[in-house]
Structures are given as structure tokens and as C-alpha cells.
Amino acid sequence: MTKSDSHQTENTPRDRSVESLEALPSDFVESLSGRVASLQQALLAWYAQQGRDLPWRQTRDPYAIWISEIMLQQTQVKTVLPYYERWLRQFPTVTALAQADQQTVLKAWEGLGYYARARNLHRAAQAIVADHGGEFPSTFDAAIALPGIGRTTAGGILSAAFNQPVAILDGNVKRVLARLIALRTPPSKALDRLWLWSERLLPTDNPRDFNQALMDLGATLCTRHRPACLLCPWQSACAAYNQNVQLEIPMTEARAPLPHKQIGVGVVWNEQGQILIDRRLQEGLLGGLWEFPGGKIEPGETVEDCIRRELQEELAIEVEVGDRLMTINHTYTHFKVTLNVFHCRHTAGEPQPIECDEVRWVEVSELEEFPFPKANSQIIDAIKAL
DNA sequence: TACCCGTGGGT
DNA sequence: TACCCAAGGGT
Numbered sequence: 001m002t003k004s005d006s007h008q009t010e011n012t013p014r015d016r017s018v019e020s021l022e023a024l025p026s027d028f029v030e031s032l033s034g035r036v037a038s039l040q041q042a043l044l045a046w047y048a049q050q051g052r053d054l055p056w057r058q059t060r061d062p063y064a065i066w067i068s069e070i071m072l073q074q075t076q077v078k079t080v081l082p083y084y085e086r087w088l089r090q091f092p093t094v095t096a097l098a099q100a101d102q103q104t105v106l107k108a109w110e111g112l113g114y115y116a117r118a119r120n121l122h123r124a125a126q127a128i129v130a131d132h133g134g135e136f137p138s139t140f141d142a143a144i145a146l147p148g149i150g151r152t153t154a155g156g157i158l159s160a161a162f163n164q165p166v167a168i169l170d171g172n173v174k175r176v177l178a179r180l181i182a183l184r185t186p187p188s189k190a191l192d193r194l195w196l197w198s199e200r201l202l203p204t205d206n207p208r209d210f211n212q213a214l215m216d217l218g219a220t221l222c223t224r225h226r227p228a229c230l231l232c233p234w235q236s237a238c239a240a241y242n243q244n245v246q247l248e249i250p251m252t253e254a255r256a257p258l259p260h261k262q263i264g265v266g267v268v269w270n271e272q273g274q275i276l277i278d279r280r281l282q283e284g285l286l287g288g289l290w291e292f293p294g295g296k297i298e299p300g301e302t303v304e305d306c307i308r309r310e311l312q313e314e315l316a317i318e319v320e321v322g323d324r325l326m327t328i329n330h331t332y333t334h335f336k337v338t339l340n341v342f343h344c345r346h347t348a349g350e351p352q353p354i355e356c357d358e359v360r361w362v363e364v365s366e367l368e369e370f371p372f373p374k375a376n377s378q379i380i381d382a383i384k385a386l
Numbered sequence: 387t388a389c390c391c392g393t394g395g396g397t
Numbered sequence: 398t399a400c401c402c403a404a405g406g407g408t
Contacts, residue, residue, distance in 0.1 A: 113392025
């Protein structure tokens with residue numbers, strides 16, 4: 001471990017040293033640094049007039065703000081709104097969340113995606129009850145120690161709930177700052193510099209409104225496409241605008257095309273008209289959610305062969321594969337799938353949870369009680385319509 | 387440090 | 398269509 005590593009880990013705020021800003025032309029850094037107070041005032045004035053009215057801004061309850069911050073990770077405001085309202089009615093306090101069972105928590109999260117966020121929220125609530133008397137901690141070190149809370153989320157919560165001067169660097173702020181300094185590399189290659197600017201610009205007297213304003217600027221004016229530079233309070237200082245490169249910044253990195261997997265899925269019926277579902281392992285994709293059993297079709301294998309093999313390997317049952325129920329295409333973050341869904345008749349074997357956490361027979365009317373991934377909702381709808 | 391982890395909307 | 402992106406964190 002080097003000397004600098006010993007006191008700078010990924011999750012702790014960096015020093016506000018001017019040295020690290022030297023990758024930019026020194027005259028520009030000097031110019032921008034001299035305008036910090038002016039930029040702060042301009043943004044806060046704009047926010048007072050044009051800031052969004054969002055429900056989590058009408059409270060200073062750190063629990064409610066925490067919930068909003070987690071839901072908003074990689075998720076648009078419009079998507080979050082109904083989930084946020086429902087969640088606070090269902091789990092109004094840290095203690096209520098801690099005492100719920102995980103299936104109830106995942107059901108409330110169903111459809112939002114990135115389900116580790118819900119599992120971590122649940123674990124963190126239990127940690128807050130155990131270690132902090134049920135009150136969300138008010139220090140950076142305690143907050144960031146909780147599962148699911150990184151540097152940006154900790155800053156978002158502490159500044160919004162307690163008005164603490166802790167910087168943030170979410171997608172909005174990265175884009176705004178990258179344009180402000182005309183960053184010539186993808187933001188992921190310059191996180192240190194972006195963090196420094198976020199800290200440098202943050203006023204100590206009103207960090208709450210400033211962080212919110214910075215995010216609103218990115219979400220409403222400094223958008224990826226068609227940025228409204230003519231309305232921007234930072235227009236005159238913005239290096240990208242002054243060089244007319246705002247559409248090229250932030251720069252993006254090329255990505256490999258997504259692999260496509262063919263999946264065989266069985267809707268397995270027993271003599272009582274019940275259906276077999278299983279609960280996925282806690283770790284990995286869709287952890288803790290329920291699904292209709294199946295798996296990847298191997299090269300040269302028919303869908304029917306695949307379903308028979310997977311149900312034997314994963315659940316130790318034998319089935320007779322019947323008619324195709326439907327075909328579903330779905331895109332995940334790192335791959336695409338085609339779900340080939342077939343009716344199956346259970347013929348032998350007591351289902352065993354070999355490669356899942358739990359397996360059970362359920363009535364059609366019970367399906368909606370279980371949290372399922374979005375790609376399975378069409379299957380449920382089709383079964384209920386039979 | 388790359389890579390993993392969902393879903394809906396915009397272009 | 399296919400791709401990008403949206404209030405990131407864990408490993």
C-alpha cells in the first residue's frame with residue numbers, strides 16, 4: 001500500500017487541493033475558481049425560481065430522504081414517484097421497515113429493478129435499529145457504512161436532511177461539471193477531478209439547496225440531448241458552451257453489443273391445478289425474487305429438451321412438455337433474453353430446491369402475492385387470463 | 387478495477 | 398432498430 005492509499009480510500013472525500021485540478025489550463029482553473037461565489041449565487045437564484053417541487057423535498061426526515069435517494073439510483077424521478085408514496089405508507093419508519101420480512105419488502109420494490117437496493121435497504125434498516133437506536137445516523141462515516149449507501153448517496157442524504165456540506169456526484173452532476181470544465185475524457189476517467197469541482201463549488205452556508213439545484217440543473221436544463229443553454233444560469237462560465245461543444249460532452253465510451261440468450265421456461269401444472277414457482281438465490285441477478293423455473297438452451301438442444309433437463313437438474317422433477325404459452329423478449333443491463341414459455345404437466349418427483357432458495361406449488365390466484373421480475377409479469381397475466 | 391446488477395423512456 | 402441514459406453501489 002502506498003502512502004497516498006493509506007489515507008484515501010474510494011469512499012472517503014478527497015482533499016480540496018488545487019494541485020489535482022492542474023489537468024485543465026491554469027488560466028481557466030484560475031478564472032473558474034475566482035467565480036465560485038458568483039456561480040453559487042446564480043445557481044441558487046435559479047433554483048429558487050425554477051427548482052422542481054418533489055415530495056422528498058417537503059420533508060427533512062432522514063428516513064424518507066434515504067428511501068428517495070436509494071429509489072432514485074439509476075432511476076428517473078417519474079418512475080420513482082408512485083413507489084415512494086406507497087413505500088412510506090407501507091413502511092413509515094426505519095423500525096417498520098426493519099420488522100418487515102424480505103418478501104414484503106421485495107414485493108413493494110417489484111418493478112423498480114436493481115433489487116439489491118431493496119435487500120440492502122432492508123438490511124440497513126435492521127442495522128440502524130441495532131446500532132443507532134432506530135434513528136438514521138447523521139455522520140458521513142456511519143451513513144456510508146450502511147449497505148447500499150455510497151459516497152454520492154451519503155452526500156445526498158446528509159446535505160438534504162441535515163444541511164451538511166457534503167458533495168455529491170451523480171449522473172446529473174457529472175454531466176453539468178463535465179460541461180462546465182469542457183472535460184475531454186469520459187467522466188469515468190476523471191472522477192477525482194469531478195469530485196474536486198463538486199466540493200469546490202459547494203457553499204458551506206447552503207449545501208442542501210445547492211446540491212438539489214445542481215441535480216435540477218442537470219435534469220431540466222443541462223440534459224444529455226438538447227441542453228437549454230440559453231436558460232442556464234452558468235452559461236457565461238461554461239467552457240463547453242463557450243467552445244460550442246456542449247453536445248459532445250460528456251464523452252461516452254464504446255460498449256460491446258449485448259449477448260442474446262435463449263431460455264426455456266416451464267409453467268408446470270400439478271393434478272390440483274397448481275403451478276410450480278421457485279425463489280432465486282439471494283446473490284446475483286434478480287436475487288430473492290420468484291420465477292417460473294427454466295434455464296438456458298444449450299447448442300443443438302430443443303426448447304422441450306432444455307425444459308425437461310433444467311427441471312430435472314434444478315428441481316429433481318419430471319415433466320411432460322405441452323403447448324407453447326408465449327414468447328417474451330427482454331433486455332437486461334448486460335444481455336438480452338428470449339423466454340420460450342411452455343405449459344408442462346408434472347409427472348414425477350417431489351420438487352427439491354437444488355439451485356434455488358425455495359420451491360412451492362401455488363394457486364393461480366396466489367401468484368400476485370409473490371415478487372416476480374418484470375419479464376415474468378406477462379406470463380402471470382396470461383395464466384390468469386386462461 | 388472492470389464487471390455485475392433492472393427497467394422505462396428518449397432519440 | 399438499436400442504442401443511450403436515468404439522483405450508483407457492491408465486489
